[in-house]
Amino acid sequence: MKYTLSLLILCIACTLHDRDSRPVSAVPAAGSGTTDSAAAAQAAKDSSKPVPLSTDEQLAWRKRLPLPARCPEYDPDPSDPDSFGARVLVLREKQTVVDARCMLGTYQPSHLVFLWDGSAAKALSFPIYQTKSPARTPTRREVGELWGLTEFDASSKQLKVFNKFRQTGDCGWWALYSFPEGAVKIDEFHLKADCDGTDPMNPQHWPSVAIQ
Amino acid sequence: MSLDASLVTVLGRGSRGPLVTKLQNYFNSYENPHPALKPDGDFGKGTEDAVRAFSKQNDLSTGLILFGHESWKIIGRKIGFLSVLTDSELPLYIRLIMLSPSPPRIDVYPEVFLALYRTAFGSTPTQQQRQGLTTLLQKISQDSDITDVRWAAYMLATVKLETAHTFTPVAEFGCNDANTPVCTPVTLKNGNVVSRAYGNPVPCPNLSLKPPIACPNGKQTHTYYGRGYVQITHKGNYKSLGQQIGLADQLVHAPERALDPDIAYSIMSVGMRQGLFTGDKLSDYINNVDCDYNNARKIINPGDTGTYDMIAGYARKFQAMLEASLK
Numbered sequence: 001m002k003y004t005l006s007l008l009i010l011c012i013a014c015t016l017h018d019r020d021s022r023p024v025s026a027v028p029a030a031g032s033g034t035t036d037s038a039a040a041a042q043a044a045k046d047s048s049k050p051v052p053l054s055t056d057e058q059l060a061w062r063k064r065l066p067l068p069a070r071c072p073e074y075d076p077d078p079s080d081p082d083s084f085g086a087r088v089l090v091l092r093e094k095q096t097v098v099d100a101r102c103m104l105g106t107y108q109p110s111h112l113v114f115l116w117d118g119s120a121a122k123a124l125s126f127p128i129y130q131t132k133s134p135a136r137t138p139t140r141r142e143v144g145e146l147w148g149l150t151e152f153d154a155s156s157k158q159l160k161v162f163n164k165f166r167q168t169g170d171c172g173w174w175a176l177y178s179f180p181e182g183a184v185k186i187d188e189f190h191l192k193a194d195c196d197g198t199d200p201m202n203p204q205h206w207p208s209v210a211i212q
Numbered sequence: 213m214s215l216d217a218s219l220v221t222v223l224g225r226g227s228r229g230p231l232v233t234k235l236q237n238y239f240n241s242y243e244n245p246h247p248a249l250k251p252d253g254d255f256g257k258g259t260e261d262a263v264r265a266f267s268k269q270n271d272l273s274t275g276l277i278l279f280g281h282e283s284w285k286i287i288g289r290k291i292g293f294l295s296v297l298t299d300s301e302l303p304l305y306i307r308l309i310m311l312s313p314s315p316p317r318i319d320v321y322p323e324v325f326l327a328l329y330r331t332a333f334g335s336t337p338t339q340q341q342r343q344g345l346t347t348l349l350q351k352i353s354q355d356s357d358i359t360d361v362r363w364a365a366y367m368l369a370t371v372k373l374e375t376a377h378t379f380t381p382v383a384e385f386g387c388n389d390a391n392t393p394v395c396t397p398v399t400l401k402n403g404n405v406v407s408r409a410y411g412n413p414v415p416c417p418n419l420s421l422k423p424p425i426a427c428p429n430g431k432q433t434h435t436y437y438g439r440g441y442v443q444i445t446h447k448g449n450y451k452s453l454g455q456q457i458g459l460a461d462q463l464v465h466a467p468e469r470a471l472d473p474d475i476a477y478s479i480m481s482v483g484m485r486q487g488l489f490t491g492d493k494l495s496d497y498i499n500n501v502d503c504d505y506n507n508a509r510k511i512i513n514p515g516d517t518g519t520y521d522m523i524a525g526y527a528r529k530f531q532a533m534l535e536a537s538l539k
Contacts, residue, residue, distance in 0.1 A: 070491055080414045080447040082436070104452075106489040106512050107384075107438045107445040130517045147515020165516045166374050167443040168385045172516070193518050197376055200385040 050089055050154040061086040061098055065114055065121050071102035089152040089159065094118040095182050097159065099150055107167035111146045113159070115182050126161075126177060127186050129209045134193040138209050148172070158187065162203050171195035174203035186211055222280040223263075224458020227255040234302060235259070235279060238287055239266070278458045278478070282356045284309045318364050319353040322346045324537035332529040344379025348441075351477040357485055361534045362498045362527075366508050367480060368534075369526035371441045373519060374512075381476040384438035384445070414447055417464060425465055434467050440476035442483065442512055453479050456488060484511050 053061070055076035062074055062085055074085030089097040096116040103110045114121040126146055129138035148163035158178045165171040176188040190206035192199070199206070223232060233253040239262045240246050247262040263279050270286050288310025326345060329337045337345065348371065352364045368379075375382045413433030427434075436447045444453055447464060454463030457478040462469065469475055487493030489512055497508040505524035509516060 075448065077447060079417070080436075082414075082446055083448060103490050104446060104448055106449070106483070107443050108513065108515070109446070110490075110515070132518060132521050143515075145514075147513060163515045165513070165519050166376075167438040167445070168374075168376060168382070170376075170385060171518075195373065195376075195519070197385075 048153045048155045050087065050152050052084075053086060053088065055085070058085040058087075061088065062100055064116070065098060065100055065112070066123070067100060067102070067112065071100070071112070072104070074101070087150075087152055088116075089154065089157065089179075091157055091179055091182065095179075097124070097152070097179055099152065099159070102145065105147065108148050108164055111148075111150050112144070113146065115179070117182075124184050126175075126184055128163075128173065128175065129189050129191055130173075131191070131193050138191055140212055160204075165193070166195055168195075168197070168200055169203070170197050170200040172203065174206060176204075222278050222458050223255055224278040224460070225255055225257075225260050225462065226455075226460030227458065229253055231303065231306070232259065236262075242287075243269075280356070281309055282354070316359055317353050317356075318358060318361055318534065319539045320349055320534055320537040321539060322349050322537075325349060325533050328533040328536060332533055341377065341379050344375075347473055348379060348477070351473070355477075355481055358481060360498065361538075362503055362505075362531055363485075363494050365531035365534055366494065366498060366505060366523075366527045367484060368530040369505075369523045370484070370512060371480070372526050372530075373523055374442050381440050381471045381473055382443065383471065384443060421465070434464075436467055439467065439470040441480045442489070444470060444479060444483075453483060453488065456482050456486070487511065490514055 055078060058076070059074060065086075076085065077083040085101055087099045089099075091097060094117050098114045098116050098121065100112050100114065101109050102112050113124045113126070115124055123144060125142045125144045127140055128143055129140050131138040146161055146163070148161050150162075151160045152158070153160065156178070158176050161173075161175045161177070162169075163172045163174075171192050171194060173192070174188075174190045175186060178185050178187050188204075189209040189211060190203060191209050192203070192206040223235060230253060232255045233251045235255075236249040236251040236253075236259060239259075240249055240251065243262065243266060247258065247265070249258050249262060260277050263283070264277055266279075266283065266286075267277075270283075284306055288307075322345070326337055326342055329335075329341075329345070345368075348368060352358050352367070358364055358367070371379055413435050416427035416432055416434050434447075436445055436450050438445045444450060450463040450467050450470065451461060454461060457475065459469075459475070463475070470479065483489050484494050487496070490510060492510045492514070494508070494511060497504040497511070505527040506520050508527070509520045509523055
């Protein structure tokens with residue numbers, strides 16, 4: 001609670017500053033628009049949810065990132081809480097993880113994730129496990145673009161990713177990443193390769209993959 | 213946003229411009245009974261009703277409310293190419309469409325195709341699967357933009373996976389329109405409360421329309437969860453794909469319409485052909501020099517490498533079934 005209140009005070013202070021002169025590695029600002037205030041209030045109740053950025057702040061973050069041309073322009077829709085262009089997770093001073101949406105996709109978007117040190121953005125890659133059939137042992141590889149539904153946990157400083165193999169969400173993988181010293185570390189990885197129609201809402205309890 | 217009729221061949225509700233006026237004039241002059249449309253260049257309900265009647269009369273998809281490639285050709289055949297060619301008001305590309313020979317349709321004997329299903333997939337199709345596949349085969353045969361059997365095969369393979377083998381437009385597991393909010397949260401049997409990271413209710417925009425449209429079932433919100441053959445989520449997708457298939461913002465105001473087989477098929481066809489989902493499109497993987505079923509999944513979901521080979525296997529089977537049952 002104390003942390004949340006501090007965040008809100010800092011955020012209010014941030015909105016009073018000139019945006020261009022504001023240090024971007026600072027604590028993310030609360031939404032300044034009326035449509036964001038409900039989300040900000042909700043986030044304030046739940047310390048695990050980062051305070052959402054206003055659409056202007058999201059646009060400003062995207063301008064700072066080396067997003068490739070294939071990522072469409074962010075078209076803000078303040079009425080839709082599922083629409084976002086950028087989210088941030090402040091790790092510590094001069095270390096902010098930025099999740100920028102790239103393609104909207106069919107039923108799950110893609111994301112490019114960067115580490116911002118206050119002056120430059122470094123693209124992060126993420127280890128995942130994959131298998132071509134449920135019977136095979138998953139193999140590890142690195143991906144630079146995350147497809148799926150992402151969510152920051154502000155209290156644990158982690159990123160949750162749910163990648164659905166099909167839209168119904170009964171198969172896919174669910175992963176939890178942390179960022180010690182700004183590097184990507186995989187904390188949990190759950191994989192269900194069998195699209196059998198069961199357990200679509202509980203991916204964090206799917207079979208766990210032993211992290212190598 | 214309305215469609216610019218000078219830039220697209222497909223006209224639908226919301227289209228405006230001189231091409232719509234030409235269409236209205238043709239209907240008034242040549243269709244029987246003539247619909248007495250006001251030639252105002254605005255594709256409204258009257259024009260939509262006329263297109264629906266035209267589609268039925270000409271054996272296009274029942275209830276089709278879009279006026280596209282095949283429809284223009286039918287007009288060309290009806291009134292004679294000569295009069296069309298001398299009509300300088302009609303854009304050149306429309307005249308070319310009217311003159312072009314019909315591409316070979318993927319027209320199959322459904323009963324032969326269905327009989328092959330058991331051999332290919334190891335089980336006799338259920339009544340639901342038979343009905344779903346028959347509907348899809350009919351829509352493919354009417355789709356003038358799908359003339360490559362391999363494209364049709366990959367679309368059927370995608371539908372098989374995405375609809376959990378039902379071949380029927382489906383709603384996302386755990387989501388329905390009867391509850392508000394939908395999709396989130398869900399209490400599991402073990403007592404855990406879980407939720408999707410999306411699927412939040414969005415204020416129903418219908419009431420801000422002029423004239424306002426009632427929100428469905430008196431609700432105050434919509435939820436843009438997954439619906440269709442290749443299910444789309446998020447308001448942005450409902451908006452952009454609705455516009456692409458000529459429905460303007462109708463899917464934003466009535467997202468449940470994405471479950472309509474006609475609309476669900478149109479979304480899949482245009483999205484996969486034009487690369488509207490991920491930037492990749494059917495012709496990137498299946499073309500005159502290559503048929504890369506194994507990577508074609510990138511058209512729908514590039515992050516899903518686990519199912520690449522499985523869907524490719526489905527596609528090969530569907531290709532064989534289609535080729536064996538072609539008329």
